[in-house]
Amino acid sequence: MKKWIKEYVSFSQKERIGLLGLLILLGCFVAAPYFLSEPPRPLTSEELEWTNHVNYQQSLNEPDAPTIAEPPNEVGNNRRFAFDPNTASPETLRQLGFTEKNIRTLTNYLQKGARIKTPADLHKIWGMRKELVEALLPYIRIVNDVNHDGFQKGKSARSNFQFYSKRIPHTIDINTADQEAWEQLPGIGPVLAVRILKYRNHLGRFGSVDDIKKTYGLPDSVFAIIEPFLQLDPDSSASENQVALINQLPSINTASEALLMKAGVSKTIAAAIVLYRKQYGLYSQLEDLRKIVFIQTAQYEQLIKQVRL
Known part of the structure; x- marks a missing residue:
């Protein structure tokens, strides 16, 4: 063994x-680095000065691990000129003394919709040195352009609204008033005004003020408000015989081509009226006859005396 x-x-x-x-x-091999390399040069006081500005930030996984900030630029060694921090390029900001971290922070601040409104707002940018901000304050020029809300800086927001003249209701004739006259009445907007006119066209004309109450969508409360401003002009109102005569006219929504021709409508126009109705549906008002391309103004004026809605 x-x-x-x-x-x-x-x-x-x-x-x-x-x-x-x-x-x-x-x-x-082990001893060679100690004999061949030069001893490290001690840092100067200027090179060590940036360590006074070190920021420590704890990470999520390593709470005690410090994050060292980049060395700041010297305030006195940078150019000075007028600039707008809201529109300045990264290169411009570097020349003014911004660090890369300052530039990123400012860019993120602006991309979120915020804005530097006054020179002093530059203090709000996280990580900006107070000395640098104070040195740049005299050179900051905020341009009075339109901000993200659509209002112009330096002007009151009220100046951007269009003011409309106050409605002054006046008495109108229900059979001759146009859309603009109806809209002057309290509670009547474009929608109700158009509905009233369509209903009037459907009837031919109103026989009384109470007929307006039958307009689709017109509340009784609104009618009670506008009733004092409504009148039926005897000179413009139709007699019972006239109303009956109008009701005897062929309807452009139901009459056949032959019935329209019997009322005096030419064969070409009568055929076009029926064809348009089949293609696009019922007419909503007599004015729709103008949509037939070859009907001239004079023909239309004659046509509305021969037919009804």
């Missing part, structure tokens, strides 16, 4: 010389 151990743990003279040479070579 001893003989076997001795054979495996003992070294010959050549093996001992080789092992010694290997150890010497490893020692040279």
